[in-house]
Amino acid sequence: MTTSDLKQQATATMMNAYSPYSNFKVGAAIQTAAGNIYSGCNVENISYGLSICAERNAIMQAVAAEGPAMKLAAVVVTNYNQNGESGACSPCGACRQFMIEFATPDTTVTYPGEHGDIETTADKLLPDSFSF
Numbered sequence: 001m002t003t004s005d006l007k008q009q010a011t012a013t014m015m016n017a018y019s020p021y022s023n024f025k026v027g028a029a030i031q032t033a034a035g036n037i038y039s040g041c042n043v044e045n046i047s048y049g050l051s052i053c054a055e056r057n058a059i060m061q062a063v064a065a066e067g068p069a070m071k072l073a074a075v076v077v078t079n080y081n082q083n084g085e086s087g088a089c090s091p092c093g094a095c096r097q098f099m100i101e102f103a104t105p106d107t108t109v110t111y112p113g114e115h116g117d118i119e120t121t122a123d124k125l126l127p128d129s130f131s132f
């Protein structure tokens with residue numbers, strides 16, 4: 001599946017976001033090393049700290065389906081604000097750490113930048129990530 005295909009999947013899932021507090025919908029689609037596709041959207045909560053991002057939602061589904069050996073091949077993120085516009089927004093710190101847990105040195109991450117999509121790697125998004 002291409003990055004464009006993953007972006008379409010992320011966008012479709014994004015439309016199911018539950019974001020009444022931020023009015024900011026986010027979708028993520030991932031392809032695993034096994035070749036399967038999973039997607040997620042942000043799900044907010046009135047107790048804000050309980051909200052979950054689209055990226056972590058998608059990764060949790062992949063682990064639930066494939067088990068703890070699941071590895072990420074690609075992550076694509078999209079967003080949509082209350083004005084119906086996509087804007088530059090990189091994955092949050094929590095999602096970066098979550099991605100690293102299942103990433104390889106080749107895992108790509110694509111997200112909206114100021115001048116179009118940015119494609120990088122999970123390692124570059126979170127250098128010197130937490131580990132013990």
Ligand SMILES: [Zn+2]
Pocket residue numbers: 053054055056091092093094095096
């Ligand atoms: Zn996040």
